[in-house]
Structure formats: C-alpha cells, structure tokens
Amino acid sequence: MRVVYGGSGYEQQRDSLKDVDILIGTPGRLIDYFKQHIYNLRALQVVIIDEADRMFDLGFITDIRYLLRHMPPPEKRLGMLFSATLSFRVSELAYEHMNDPQVIKIETDTVTGENVTQRGYMISNDEKIALLIGLMHHHEPSRTIIFVNTKRTADEVWGFLEGNGFSCAILSGDVPQRKRIALLEKFQGGELKILVATDVAARGLHIPDVTHVINYDLPQDGEDYVHRIGRTARAGSSGDAISLVCETHAMSLPDIESYIKSRIPLEMPEASLIAEVDPRSRKRPPRRPRPANRQQRGSRNSRKGGGGGNRGQNRGGRHR
Numbered sequence: 001m002r003v004v005y006g007g008s009g010y011e012q013q014r015d016s017l018k019d020v021d022i023l024i025g026t027p028g029r030l031i032d033y034f035k036q037h038i039y040n041l042r043a044l045q046v047v048i049i050d051e052a053d054r055m056f057d058l059g060f061i062t063d064i065r066y067l068l069r070h071m072p073p074p075e076k077r078l079g080m081l082f083s084a085t086l087s088f089r090v091s092e093l094a095y096e097h098m099n100d101p102q103v104i105k106i107e108t109d110t111v112t113g114e115n116v117t118q119r120g121y122m123i124s125n126d127e128k129i130a131l132l133i134g135l136m137h138h139h140e141p142s143r144t145i146i147f148v149n150t151k152r153t154a155d156e157v158w159g160f161l162e163g164n165g166f167s168c169a170i171l172s173g174d175v176p177q178r179k180r181i182a183l184l185e186k187f188q189g190g191e192l193k194i195l196v197a198t199d200v201a202a203r204g205l206h207i208p209d210v211t212h213v214i215n216y217d218l219p220q221d222g223e224d225y226v227h228r229i230g231r232t233a234r235a236g237s238s239g240d241a242i243s244l245v246c247e248t249h250a251m252s253l254p255d256i257e258s259y260i261k262s263r264i265p266l267e268m269p270e271a272s273l274i275a276e277v278d279p280r281s282r283k284r285p286p287r288r289p290r291p292a293n294r295q296q297r298g299s300r301n302s303r304k305g306g307g308g309g310n311r312g313q314n315r316g317g318r319h320r
Contacts (some may be wrong), residue, residue, distance in 0.1 A: 004029045007177020014038055027055070027063035034070070041071045043174070045078065050202050052081040052090045055221075061093070074099035086175055090250040112226055112241075112260050115233040120243040120253075120266045127274060128246055131162050132216060134275035136166055136194075141212040146196045146230050149249075155285060158196050163281035169195035171201050208234065213241045218249040222259020229266065230251040 004025035010069045013029070023030070033039060047068070055061050071077060079098045083090055094101040112118065123131050132146070146168075148154045154170045160170045169183050169192055174314050185190040188207055195201065202224060210232040221226050232239025245253055245266060257263055 027060045048080045050082045052083045053087045068097045081143040115238040120245045120264045121269045130274045130277045134273040144212040147213045160284045171197040173200045177279045215243040218252045222256045226255045
C-alpha cells in the first residue's frame with residue numbers, strides 16, 4: 001500500500017510506486033503520476049471515492065471524472081462512493097460511472113452523533129473573544145478544535161489565545177502539507193492542545209479523544225456543522241460541541257437546526273464566562289523577512305520600468 005498527496009515528497013512518493021496493490025491519494029497527485037506512466041489503471045479492480053460530495057465543493061470533480069474514464073468499464077470493477085451527506089451531484093456521478101449503483105445507508109435516530117452534547121451561547125460580536133477565552137479557562141479542555149469561517153478570523157483567534165496563555169496553532173488551506181502533518185502529529189500526541197481551524201479540518205481527520213469542538217463562527221450550512229462537531233465523540237466516546245451564536249452568523253442557525261432536525265439548546269452566558277481581555281494582548285503572526293538589499297532591488301526595478309516604457313512607445317509607433 002502507498003499514499004500519495006501534494007505538498008511534499010514528490011520524488012520519494014513517485015519512486016515508491018512499484019508493485020503496489022493499494023494506492024491512496026489526492027486527485028492532483030494521482031493524475032500527475034498517471035500521466036507520467038508511473039502506474040496504470042488497466043488492471044484496477046476496486047475504486048473508492050471518499051468524501052465524494054466534498055470533491056464537488058473543492059473543484060476536484062473534473063479530476064475524478066478524468067481518472068474514472070481511464071479505468072476499466074463499470075461492469076469490470078467495483079466502485080464505491082462514501083459520503084456522510086449524499087447530494088444529488090454524488091448520485092449523478094454514481095449513475096454516470098457505475099453499473100447499476102445501489103444506495104446503502106446506515107440509519108441513525110439523529111443526524112449528529114448521539115454522544116455529542118450540543119449547546120450554544122447567544123453573544124454579541126464584541127464579546128466573542130472574551131467568551132471564548134472564558135470558556136477555555138472554565139472547561140480546561142485537553143484537546144479542542146475551534147472552527148472559524150475565514151483565515152482572517154483564524155489569525156485573530158490565534159492571536160488572542162496566544163496572548164492570553166493558550167498555546168495553539170492554525171490549520172487552514174494555505175498551511176503547507178509538511179507543516180500540516182507536523183501540527184496534526186503534535187495535536188494527536190498531546191503536545192498541542194488547541195487547533196484553530198477552517199473547514200479544511202472538518203472532514204477526513206480521525207483524531208481520537210477530541211473533548212471539545214467550538215464553533216467560534218457558525219458555518220453557513222447544516223452539512224458543515226455536522227462534519228465539524230463530528231470531530232468529537234468518535235468511536236463511542238463523548239464530547240462537547242459549543243457554538244457561539246453571534247450577530248453576524250445567527251442567521252445560519254435555523255438552517256442548521258432544520259438540517260439536523262433538532263434544536264440546539266441556547267442560553268445567555270453567565271457573567272463568570274466572560275473573561276476580561278486586554279485588546280492589546282493579541283499577538284501577531286511573524287512576518288516574512290524582506291529581502292536585505294531593498295534599495296538595490298528598487299533601482300533595478302526602476303531601470304526595468306523605464307526600458308519597458310520605451311518599448312511600449314516604440315510598439316505604439318509601429319501600430320500607428
């Protein structure tokens with residue numbers, strides 16, 4: 001078995017693809033090696049697409065269709081699509097690339113995990129950070145994922161947590177693959193107790209013993225909510241899912257409750273949960289170092305700019 005993915009280990013992964021029975025990978029890296037004839041799909045017997053609905057959301061469906069077209073025909077292989085939320089687009093893909101597809105569902109009484117304790121706090125935008133810090137002091141969670149909707153908010157939350165004594169890290173789509181793996185290893189090993197994450201961490205990660213999931217921002221739809229809180233209470237354990245229902249994102253609450261077919265208990269936070277947070281306590285991520293010889297670089301740019309202008313004038317004269 002081999003695993004291939006983007007962001008690191010390009011040559012090492014490529015060289016390892018010899019006499020492989022099971023190949024797991026992300027679409028881009030799989031197609032890259034396939035086009036180089038590092039492996040072929042002629043003898044393929046089973047194809048499994050995990051998080052099939054997410055492939056559409058992330059724009060990978062064209063790549064998925066490319067791979068499926070180069071596999072043996074549907075009647076000569078077994079195809080399986082796995083998804084916690086089966087959308088119409090996934091069903092369309094199944095009928096397009098499967099032979100007489102069948103739907104298999106595991107029915108549960110609730111859409112969300114039975115062992116997840118859900119609750120929400122009504123809070124103003126101005127007090128969200130103070131409530132988050134207060135919750136962290138109150139619960140002292142051993143392993144927590146804090147979900148936000150944007151990278152900018154992730155930077156803000158990270159800065160205030162770090163500035164108030166909580167060591168944490170950001171996991172978002174722009175984090176390089178090697179760093180992402182290192183962060184997850186620290187989180188799983190207990191060296192890092194808090195992750196501030198965008199929805200890149202809402203799916204596909206099995207991290208045991210996550211005690212708390214906090215939706216600092218409510219997601220925009222119910223599916224994302226289900227996937228987020230599904231990071232806790234895994235494999236029969238229990239966990240808490242806390243949502244901060246603020247002025248900006250409260251409008252998403254009815255859609256979420258409609259999707260999960262239940263109400264999320266809401267309450268106003270007690271005064272003891274609102275921490276006193278100095279606005280100046282926020283830390284800023286370190287900036288990338290600038291090139292040392294800025295003056296010389298500027299001089300070169302100026303000379304290039306002048307030359308480009310002259311060439312543009314000459315071309316204009318020829319056109320006239």
